[in-house]
Amino acid sequence: MRRLIYRISLLFSALLILNSCADDYLDTTPTDAIDKDQAFSTIKNVWGALNGIHRAMFMQYDRMDQAGQGSMMINFDMLGEDLVMNSSGNGWFNSTYKWRNHRSESSSMTFYSYRFYYKLIANANMIIHNVDGVVGPEEEKKAIKGQALAYRGWAHFMLVQMFGERYVAGQNNKQLGVPLMTEVTIEPQKRALVEEVYEQINKDLDEAILNLDAGIGREYISHISVEVAKGVKARVALAMQDWETAATYANEARTGFDLMSEKEYLSGFNSVDNPEWMWGSEQISIQNNYFYSFFAFMSANFSSSNIKSNPKSINSTLYHQIADTDYRKQLWSETGQEDDFPIPPGGKRYPYINKKFLAENSGSSIGDIPYMRASEMYLIEAEAKAQLGLYGEAADLLYALAIQRDEKYVKSTKIGQELIDEIMLQRRIELWGEGFRFLDLKRTNSKLDRTGANHKESLSIVMEVAPGDKKWQFLIPRDELNANDSIAQNPL
Structure with a gap:
């Protein structure tokens, strides 16, 4: 069966997930009968389509290890060294921990990760290409379009980090990335180059920031604000080793967000009411x-x-x-x-x-899921400043965060790689379990090293992976290869 992104109706893909957010709309119109004219007939309906994307971030898909971004966060940390499995449990995520799932073109994990992010992109494209023609306040339309653009940029960013080779600043990044989907189309697309994907990501985020800045403010933390879009921009710049941009946008992104208290930090990481959370899914x-x-x-x-x-x-x-x-x-x-x-x-x-x-x-x-916190922005800014050789500023930023977690913390006097290592250590502690480690190892061209700790080789199988090894790339799912003659597989 030809199950892949390009062969499903993008309209129905966008609207089948509205059931959680537009109940009054769906009570009168079944999801399989929605057409474009209805979906974009009122500003309320377009908000419903956008809310459908928010809901897709934590809805149930085909399997228990497929529940939106939360499941992908687990996958990314299972591929790192900081999260440890103690037993095979009931089987979930075992093959990911063993570095098998993402290296199998027939695994449910590679298919899910590909489908999930391209579903978000398909949904966003429908909104981006239709919201301008909807009758309604311009501020609302800009807010909707800005969020859709941010989702499209963020989803492409997640995909290229998984399926492409890492971006290397100062080089021609002509290695294969992922298909760029910016139009409402069912036509299969070839893989764009990594540099082309990053160019489009930044274009989307820049336009998103302009629209969000001019639009109405968000009502819920599950929505994307201008600060969140700037936070994504900072993440992208970090992956591109564009240190000045990373520092600038991380600083702007965290403006207005306080670092949490000790009591809040130890309360379970399960509430969007936490003042440090910038973006997350609220689960009722x-x-x-x-x-x-x-x-x-x-x-x-x-x-x-x-x-x-x-x-x-x-x-x-x-x-x-x-x-x-x-x-x-x-x-x-x-x-x-x-x-x-x-x-x-x-x-x-x-x-x-x-x-x-x-x-x-x-x-x-039940629990809310954090996708972005202000502490991450401090760490991005500190890392970027250190990479720029601004060691004093980097140490100040690290101190501003670390002193909130440890009242005995002494400001670092380190410079160069030693300071960067200290920042990365704080990042590993601060963001443990939030889905960053595999991507951090890959973007920094670091080695996976599970040796000398509490990983059991009988469970993890893979204990070390060298930087630049082909295993750092996810394989394109077989369903995509079967349905898209234009696409090439990564090295097996």
């Missing part, structure tokens, strides 16, 4: 993802078979690099045996297990 009771949820795999306390048998741990080497005076260290248990350290009824205890993520309770996997 009627949108419960049950055993598909991010918290069904990553929380300490939800009573799923996966968590009971395979609670997730931190890399022991990383744990022991955290200062005892740093309250973040309380998110993990060195022995795992403390009676007050939460586990679900009947759950197993292992060393270095986490309680960073807490579900609503052992019987409910």
Whole structure:
């Protein structure tokens, strides 16, 4: 069956996910009967289409390891060294941890990651190409279009990081990237060059920022604000080693967001009410993802078979690099045996297990999912400043974050690579479990090294991967290759 992005109706793809956000609209019009004229007949309906994209970020797809961006966050950390599996559990994410799934063109993971981000792009394209013709306030249309453009840029960015080789500043980045989908079309597209993909990503984000700046403000944190778009722009610049742009946009992005308190940091990373969260999905009771949820795999306390048998741990080497005076260290248990350290009824205890993520309770996997926080912007700005040789400014930025986590932290006097290493250490601690590690290793051309810690080789299989190895590229899914004669596979 020809199941791929280009062969599904992009209109229906965009609108089939409206059921969570436009109930009054769908009560009178079945989703399989929606046409373009109806979808873009009123500004309210266009908001519904945009809200459909927001809902797609954490809805259930085909399998329990396919629940929007939360599942991709788990995949990215499973491919790193900082998250540790303690057992095979009930099987979920095992092949990703072993570096097998993303290197199989027939795996459900490669298909899902490809389909998920291109679904968002297809949805965004429908809005981008139609919202200008809708009758309604210009400020609303700009806000809608800006968010759609930001989604399109962000989704292409996620795809090119996975399926393309890393971007290298100062070189001609003519390695194969991913198909660029900027039009409403069902025609298969060839893979654009990495430099072409990044050019389009930046074009989309720049236009998104202009529209969002001129549009009405967002109502919910699940919506993309101008600050979030600038945060994505900072991430892209970091991946491109465009240090000045990364520093500028990270600084602008975090403006108006406070760093969280110790109490907030230790409260379970499950609420969009946290003042540090810039972007995230808010999950309400009627949108419960049950055993598909991010918290069904990553929380300490939800009573799923996966968590009971395979609670997730931190890399022991990383744990022991955290200062005892740093309250973040309380998110993990060195022995795992403390009676007050939460586990679900009947759950197993292992060393270095986490309680960073807490579900609503052992019987409910509900929890909000963080996609962007202000602390990340401090770390981006610090890394960029250090790369520019502005070591004093970089140390000041790192201190501004670290002193909030550890009252005994002393401002770094390091320079050069030693300072960059300290910033990256803080990044690993701060963003543990939030889906950054694989992408960070790849963009910095670093080695995967799971040796000397608590990874079990019998579970992980792969303990080391050299920088630049072909294994850093996801394989194009077989369904895409079968349906698109214009596309080429990555090295097998």
